[in-house]
Amino acid sequence: MNSLASLTEKVRTFTMSMSTSRLRTAVLAGAGTLVLASCAQDAPQDTWAPAGEYAQEIHDLQWPIFMIAGIVGVIVMVAVTIAVVRFRDRGQPIPEQSHGKAWLEYLFIALPALLLAGIAVPTVATVIALNDTDDADCIVNVTGQQWWWEYDYPIAADGSICGFMPSGEAAPIVTSGQMVIPTDAKVVIRGTSRDVIHSFWVPKLNGKRDMVPGRLHTWNFQADRPGIYAGQCAEFCGLSHANMRMEIVALDDADFQSWLDNQLEPYQSPEEGTLAAAGEASFITNCSRCHQVDGLADADGNPIVSQPELQVWSGAAPNLTNLMTRNTFAGATWDLLNDDCRDEVWEAEPDIFGERYLEGVTEECLNEIDLREWLRNAPEKKPMYADPENLEETDGLVRGMPYLALSEDQIDELVAYLLELK
Amino acid sequence: MITTGSKLLVGSAVAAWVFAAVYGVAQEGALGTIGLVSVAVALSLLAGLNVFVRDSNVSAMEPASFETAPAAQATARSSLWPLLVGIGATSLTLGLATVPAFFVIGIIAIAAGALEWIIQGWSERASADRAFNSEVRDVMADPVELPVAGAIGFAVIAYAFSRVMLGMPSKSATVVVFSVVGAIILAVGVMVALRRGISKSTLTGAFSLGAVALIAGGTIAGLNGEREIEEHHDTGYIAERNECGTEETEADEKASQTVAGKSNAAAAIHFDGTELTADVPGYDGDFETLQLPRSNPNNILFYNESDHHARLVIELHPAEGTDGPERLCTALVDEGGVQLLTVEFDRPSFALAADGEGYAFTVPGSDAELEVVVP
Ligand SMILES: [Cu+2]
Numbered sequence: 001m002n003s004l005a006s007l008t009e010k011v012r013t014f015t016m017s018m019s020t021s022r023l024r025t026a027v028l029a030g031a032g033t034l035v036l037a038s039c040a041q042d043a044p045q046d047t048w049a050p051a052g053e054y055a056q057e058i059h060d061l062q063w064p065i066f067m068i069a070g071i072v073g074v075i076v077m078v079a080v081t082i083a084v085v086r087f088r089d090r091g092q093p094i095p096e097q098s099h100g101k102a103w104l105e106y107l108f109i110a111l112p113a114l115l116l117a118g119i120a121v122p123t124v125a126t127v128i129a130l131n132d133t134d135d136a137d138c139i140v141n142v143t144g145q146q147w148w149w150e151y152d153y154p155i156a157a158d159g160s161i162c163g164f165m166p167s168g169e170a171a172p173i174v175t176s177g178q179m180v181i182p183t184d185a186k187v188v189i190r191g192t193s194r195d196v197i198h199s200f201w202v203p204k205l206n207g208k209r210d211m212v213p214g215r216l217h218t219w220n221f222q223a224d225r226p227g228i229y230a231g232q233c234a235e236f237c238g239l240s241h242a243n244m245r246m247e248i249v250a251l252d253d254a255d256f257q258s259w260l261d262n263q264l265e266p267y268q269s270p271e272e273g274t275l276a277a278a279g280e281a282s283f284i285t286n287c288s289r290c291h292q293v294d295g296l297a298d299a300d301g302n303p304i305v306s307q308p309e310l311q312v313w314s315g316a317a318p319n320l321t322n323l324m325t326r327n328t329f330a331g332a333t334w335d336l337l338n339d340d341c342r343d344e345v346w347e348a349e350p351d352i353f354g355e356r357y358l359e360g361v362t363e364e365c366l367n368e369i370d371l372r373e374w375l376r377n378a379p380e381k382k383p384m385y386a387d388p389e390n391l392e393e394t395d396g397l398v399r400g401m402p403y404l405a406l407s408e409d410q411i412d413e414l415v416a417y418l419l420e421l422k
Numbered sequence: 423m424i425t426t427g428s429k430l431l432v433g434s435a436v437a438a439w440v441f442a443a444v445y446g447v448a449q450e451g452a453l454g455t456i457g458l459v460s461v462a463v464a465l466s467l468l469a470g471l472n473v474f475v476r477d478s479n480v481s482a483m484e485p486a487s488f489e490t491a492p493a494a495q496a497t498a499r500s501s502l503w504p505l506l507v508g509i510g511a512t513s514l515t516l517g518l519a520t521v522p523a524f525f526v527i528g529i530i531a532i533a534a535g536a537l538e539w540i541i542q543g544w545s546e547r548a549s550a551d552r553a554f555n556s557e558v559r560d561v562m563a564d565p566v567e568l569p570v571a572g573a574i575g576f577a578v579i580a581y582a583f584s585r586v587m588l589g590m591p592s593k594s595a596t597v598v599v600f601s602v603v604g605a606i607i608l609a610v611g612v613m614v615a616l617r618r619g620i621s622k623s624t625l626t627g628a629f630s631l632g633a634v635a636l637i638a639g640g641t642i643a644g645l646n647g648e649r650e651i652e653e654h655h656d657t658g659y660i661a662e663r664n665e666c667g668t669e670e671t672e673a674d675e676k677a678s679q680t681v682a683g684k685s686n687a688a689a690a691i692h693f694d695g696t697e698l699t700a701d702v703p704g705y706d707g708d709f710e711t712l713q714l715p716r717s718n719p720n721n722i723l724f725y726n727e728s729d730h731h732a733r734l735v736i737e738l739h740p741a742e743g744t745d746g747p748e749r750l751c752t753a754l755v756d757e758g759g760v761q762l763l764t765v766e767f768d769r770p771s772f773a774l775a776a777d778g779e780g781y782a783f784t785v786p787g788s789d790a791e792l793e794v795v796v797p
Contacts (some may be wrong), residue, residue, distance in 0.1 A: 152711035172797030315717025
């Protein structure tokens, strides 16, 4: 008791010694920081900035609810403060005690009940609307694994892919990290996971949807404007959960058509004698046991088929056929574009965005630093379970990409080769 | 007068200095010596402090106060806990030579006995008042004892009861016994609740009788072993034995394997007698093929809507040198039945195309076929 009294005494003298003006400055500074933090300029995953139909539906629900909650909160706080200050103990006698007021109690039960009921109706309606995944214009299969997302585009009966008719022959397209969709289209993803539970979340376009092994969950996306919409895995999924990001890239119809046709272009080996040709050979020895490059063939012309299920725990590794048409890699965590070129694409106005995006990654624009670091020692760049000494639990299978002991010359060749994959 | 606590600390400090010196001379590497010297310094400080404040014990200088101390008032009572510790020690030694379970039981017995003994010994010195001391003991021990005793009791009941149930000669017998036992328990409960006057000893007697009967029954049933339980073959088993034709199999025709798999399957495949069609979440009718990811267990539900038994079969074309199954199939499914099939593809379709092959679901005895594309 004694020590408590002396402590309160100390606090009192301290606050009193602090001049009122200084106190005011401190409060203002604190509040100012809060306000500034709430309007960050660079917030690609802002849930308060919807950029499509579904995110808008969520937004239309969340702001009135936050507002109501805020008003109720302020009223309660003010009432509590008044009660505390006005009726504090000044040594006055204890007032006469009465037993409540029935009508007031009914009011205080009815009011919150009505408020909650009022909130429940639009909430349930929105939840139902968001889960209606019929009438898709475009379907994309999404598969999560530690620690990246794979996308594949199924072919409809009429030969169209994602609602667009390819100029050449249709074939399944497999990509990773960046999911390309047509602007305005209602895109339904059919998602699952190859290992643990992940969650697909692109805040500007829709809420989260868990991707669960053995189950197939559908979810909607629609983007109003061309652009890149960032997101990240929203269900803790192990070591590199923080590095499991994704982007949805919306292109207008003409650009989407070009993207589609380009993805389906037949593979072309690099010209003989070039650095890239040496890279292709090196890729076949070092990489293609995990990574598929569609169209890559051995000396006899037989297709080279990757077998990631014999190497990687999830049974998959990113398909690199058109690596350089995307502009991030390894779970969309690092840029394939260097800083200048990146800004030109990411900050492009909607009308020129598609054109810039479709340029892909050129030699001048390549972010060599991160890509080389990745090839030099992937698990050092992104935490992964790939230490060969420590794989008893997975029967020798790695989670992520292992260290491959490549020489700098090999890395030069491989980078030259990867640059051709677009 | 040097107090007891100080003696302990001074002794420890001296020992630590000696050890540090011996270790420093005898062993290589500075790390161990640094550690021991640190310990010695810390102990010396503590010893100094303790000597200075005389164990923080004001009465140490007043012999008169010792006479009124609780410890001086009553001798400790006899305790059964050392017996448990002794049994534990024996069991532990026995366990070392024979079965590891005895070892574990020994450790548990020693730990439990020692804990109880400590609590009892401490509480008997808590004050000069015996009644108060026993109350103190309960306050300390009950929060541990009661939940542990409850858990053990519950485990014994559950285990014994489950043995009895599994020992019943047939499934229907278990249902009958379960209902009868449940009814008896309910009836006894109602009786006890209605007749407040039942004496405590009658109740204790009844419950002990029940407990003995249960444990005896459990022991007998446990020794007799479980009844024969029919095994439901899963699709992998059928496929392994290559029973994927139109022949009957012993498999449970209605089994859909797992409840979880039935919701949110990757596709529902319907067979109407001539054709296979897929009902796929997200697809709205304009897909003739099914695109399923590679190296992923895809759950497929097979609905047999034809008017005869049918099964769904798929050839998996595993890569050479891998040990996956050649083909997978459901059991023969009744008219109107459903079954779950989990399929995982190792190779993309284009790899098969080179050999003129492809993936497709088929139904033996019909021409129905549904193409699958693995990207
Ligand atoms: Cu994840």
